[in-house]
Amino acid sequence: MSTELLTDITIFVLALLVGFEVISKVPATLHTPLMSAANSIHGIVLAGAMLIAVTADNALGYILAFVAAAFAAMNVVGGYVVTGRMLKMFRRSRAPVAAAQAPASLNGRGSGGQA
Amino acid sequence: MSTFGWVTQLLYVAAAVCFVLGLRLMNSPATARRGNQVSTAGMALAIATTFALVVHAGTVTATGWIVMLAGALVGAGAGLYSARTVQMTAMPQLVSLFNAVGGGAAALVAINEYVKLAGATAGVPEATTITTILDVLIGAVTFSGSIIAAGKLQGLINAAPVTFPGSRAANITAAVVAVGGGIYMIATPSVPVMIIIILAALAFGVTMVMPIGGADMPVVISLLNAFTGTAVAMAGFVIGNWALIIAGALVGASGSILTKLMADAMNRSLRNIMIGGFGTGDSAPAVAGPGGDVRSVAADDAAIQLAYAQKIIIVPGYGLAAAQAQHQVAELAALLEERGAEVSYAIHPVAGRMPGHMNVLLAEANVPYPQLKEMEEINPEFPRTDVALVIGANDVTNPAARRPGTAISGMPILDVDQAKSIIVIKRSMGHGYAGIDNELYVNPKTSMLFADAKSALTELIASVKTLVG
Numbered sequence: 111m112s113t114e115l116l117t118d119i120t121i122f123v124l125a126l127l128v129g130f131e132v133i134s135k136v137p138a139t140l141h142t143p144l145m146s147a148a149n150s151i152h153g154i155v156l157a158g159a160m161l162i163a164v165t166a167d168n169a170l171g172y173i174l175a176f177v178a179a180a181f182a183a184m185n186v187v188g189g190y191v192v193t194g195r196m197l198k199m200f201r202r203s204r205a206p207v208a209a210a211q212a213p214a215s216l217n218g219r220g221s222g223g224q225a
Numbered sequence: 226m227s228t229f230g231w232v233t234q235l236l237y238v239a240a241a242v243c244f245v246l247g248l249r250l251m252n253s254p255a256t257a258r259r260g261n262q263v264s265t266a267g268m269a270l271a272i273a274t275t276f277a278l279v280v281h282a283g284t285v286t287a288t289g290w291i292v293m294l295a296g297a298l299v300g301a302g303a304g305l306y307s308a309r310t311v312q313m314t315a316m317p318q319l320v321s322l323f324n325a326v327g328g329g330a331a332a333l334v335a336i337n338e339y340v341k342l343a344g345a346t347a348g349v350p351e352a353t354t355i356t357t358i359l360d361v362l363i364g365a366v367t368f369s370g371s372i373i374a375a376g377k378l379q380g381l382i383n384a385a386p387v388t389f390p391g392s393r394a395a396n397i398t399a400a401v402v403a404v405g406g407g408i409y410m411i412a413t414p415s416v417p418v419m420i421i422i423i424l425a426a427l428a429f430g431v432t433m434v435m436p437i438g439g440a441d442m443p444v445v446i447s448l449l450n451a452f453t454g455t456a457v458a459m460a461g462f463v464i465g466n467w468a469l470i471i472a473g474a475l476v477g478a479s480g481s482i483l484t485k486l487m488a489d490a491m492n493r494s495l496r497n498i499m500i501g502g503f504g505t506g507d508s509a510p511a512v513a514g515p516g517g518d519v520r521s522v523a524a525d526d527a528a529i530q531l532a533y534a535q536k537i538i539i540v541p542g543y544g545l546a547a548a549q550a551q552h553q554v555a556e557l558a559a560l561l562e563e564r565g566a567e568v569s570y571a572i573h574p575v576a577g578r579m580p581g582h583m584n585v586l587l588a589e590a591n592v593p594y595p596q597l598k599e600m601e602e603i604n605p606e607f608p609r610t611d612v613a614l615v616i617g618a619n620d621v622t623n624p625a626a627r628r629p630g631t632a633i634s635g636m637p638i639l640d641v642d643q644a645k646s647i648i649v650i651k652r653s654m655g656h657g658y659a660g661i662d663n664e665l666y667v668n669p670k671t672s673m674l675f676a677d678a679k680s681a682l683t684e685l686i687a688s689v690k691t692l693v694g
Contacts, residue, residue: 115352118462118470125471128245129478135252138574138599141483141581144251145320145450147261148479151244152327152457153268154472156297157275158334158464163293164282165341172292174337179296180303181330185323186272188304190265192311192319197261199313199588200254202595204559 140200146193153186229281236274237468243267244472248479254594271468300326313589314546317579318378321446324453325371331456331473332364332423335463340416349414353463358407360459361419362426367452369430374445377434378578384439396432399425433499440543440658441498442578443487448495451480483580490574490600492626492636519654522672524681527648528688530672531557534611536567538603540639542576544617544651545678546586553682554616555590560689569596571603571613571639573621604640613644615665616678619657624664632659647671650681 136144159178166175226234247264250256279285285293304323311319335357342349349357376382403425410418437445458473460466488495531537539558545551558568570592576583584597598606607613615622622641625631641647647670654673657663665671674681 112350112352114465115462118465118467121467122458122462122470122474125241125474126478129248129475130482132245132248132252133475133479133482136248137252137254138486138572138581139584139594139597140251140254140257141486142316142320142577142579142585143257143261143581144248144479145447145483145580146316146323147248147251147264148450148454148476149320149323149327150268151248151264151472152331152453152476153323154240154271154468155327155330155334155457155460157271158457158460158466158469159296159330160272160275160279160293161464161466162334162337163285163289164279165284166289166292166337167286170340171337172288174333175289176292176296178330178333178337179293180300181326181333183297183300184304184307185300185327185330186268186304187301188308188319189323190261190268191305191308192316193261194258194265195308196313196316196585196588197254197258199585200257200594201588201591202255203593204591 143193143196143200146189146196150186150189150193153182153189156182156186158182233274233278234467236270237466240267240271240274240468241471243270244475248475274468313586314549315379316585317442317446317577317582318375320579321371321375321378321449324446324449325368325375328364328367328371328449328453328456330364331453331460332361332368334460335360335364336419336423338463339419343414343416351411354411354414356459356462357419358410358422360456360463361423362403362407363452363459364456365423365426366430366433367449367456369427370434370445370452371430371449373431373434374442374449377437377439378442382435386438387435392432392436396429399429399432403429437498438658439578440575441491443575443580443582444484444491444493444495444498446579447480447483447487449480451477451484454478454480486574487580490637492633519666520669520672522648522674524674524676524684525688525692527672527674528685528692530646530648531561531566531612531614531685532564532689532693534561534566536606536610536612537561538569538571538607538610538613538641538644540571540573540613540615540618540622540641541583541587542573542616542618542621543578543583544619546577546583546617548617548678550616550679550682551586551590553679553686555587555592557682557686557689558592558596560686564689564693569598569603569606571600571607571641572597573600573618573639574637576618576621600637600639607640607643610644611646613641613647615641615647615649615651616682617650619651619663620659620661622663622665623657623659623661624668625661632661641665642668642670645670648674650674650676650678652677 159182162175247260250260406422454476461469626636
């Protein structure tokens with residue numbers, strides 16, 4: 111077993127501990143965006159997919175490079191965009207949209223009141 | 226190490242710092258968006274660094290560039306499109322799909338490296354063989370398992386536990402072949418054996434998720450998320466890239482935490498969920514609870530009760546989301562708040578089809594996040610609550626969970642029965658997932674409003690406006 115493997119294992123274990131520490135503080139309200147954010151982080155596999163191309167020189171290598179790059183790029187781009195989209199919806203107070211909806215439903219009240 | 230090597234390695238460290246900070250900022254809804262931006266910046270840095278590495282290597286053929294860039298473009302386009310158009314109710318499917326492609330890509334990275342090394346004269350170092358096997362196993366299981374999970378969530382595959390004669394045997398056979406092949410490969414490096422391992426692992430993923438029922442999906446998704454992270458970390462071991470190792474470990478930690486939280490919230494062990502749903506084991510018929518009559522109520526009466534309540538807690542369950550009624554519930558809540566009532570939402574950890582799903586659905590319906598309360602936070606407030614309005618939630622409100630001897634005994638529940646009065650919107654007296662009677666429904670304080678969630682809420686809104694304007 112090499113020193114490199116030992117270094118890799120050390121990094122892995124420490125990162126795991128950091129992950130446990132940081133993520134256990136995320137409130138349940140944000141668990142879906144958290145999982146989605148974690149999802150985008152594992153999109154880092156795109157780096158690995160790109161490195162396939164460095165040595166690819168036959169059909170198998172090219173196919174693997176293409177599929178891996180496509181999978182990983184979908185993962186990373188989709189992950190970040192959808193996480194951002196979700197987080198944008200979390201507001202401290204009701205957004206003006208609600209006020210805009212209210213008058214529309216008030217009409218129902220007027221006619222109902224007469225009946 | 227060359228200067229270039231140093232710089233790229235340090236840039237990877239900077240990217241890893243961004244990932245950790247990004248997750249750290251997710252500890253509050255107020256900073257979470259910034260967290261996602263920090264994380265995105267880290268990812269952009271890591272990808273740019275890798276691009277520089279690829280260019281610096283100078284060995285990429287013209288075809289290599291084309292396939293790599295074309296693949297990335299196709300994938301990015303598909304990711305962007307699905308992320309922009311997905312309905313919030315369909316979020317679990319999308320997350321599952323991203324788990325699948327992430328795990329699949331991680332496996333492909335290791336497969337490529339192994340094939341390359343096996344062809345070289347130096348052969349494959351033992352450590353690489355072991356990490357390759359782990360990566361390929363976990364990655365392939367995640368890939369096929371996540372696709373099945375996504376199919377079940379989307380309704381393309383029967384969401385109920387699917388078993389066929391010999392499905393357990395098939396599952397065990399796949400596991401034995403995969404692990405056996407792995408052990409053989411350590412002794413004798415062989416590409417054909419690796420292909421057998423891949424196929425066995427894919428089969429294992431399918432046979433693992435097929436028998437799991439829809440309501441257990443929050444656990445399954447979390448677990449597959451942890452798997453993906455681990456697969457990516459293993460890919461990092463194989464190609465000697467720290468960025469992959471760190472990022473993979475972070476995701477592995479996140480997935481593991483969520484898996485445990487979800488399993489705890491259902492009071493079931495992971496093993497129990499993997500082996501089969503409720504009704505397969507010791508879930509004897511519920512111990513006869515305090516019997517009683519069910520009191521049905523009309524929307525008008527329920528509306529009056531709500532309109533004059535000071536403190537209201539809404540308890541939404543998956544039924545609410547299934548009926549697409551989250552906008553109506555938000556509108557009713559806003560109306561009651563205008564009348565001076567204090568309204569909050571009690572969210573059970575497994576309300577929805579993935580961890581935290583209900584919060585996203587309500588946030589989308591414009592519910593301010595300070596009103597979204599976790600179980601531990603809201604339970605002490607029920608005794609001071611005038612009306613608890615239960616919509617589409619069943620088992621998580623059943624007081625029978627506090628007694629031993631029922632199918633849900635020990636499951637943490639929302640203390641809805643302690644509220645001064647309770648209104649339950651439900652289509653019929655049908656059972657929840659656990660298949661037992663809900664004692665809440667025969668509580669003298671409970672009135673049942675029998676209707677579909679959406680129409681009941683629409684009626685309530687109209688009644689509140691008409692009757693007490």
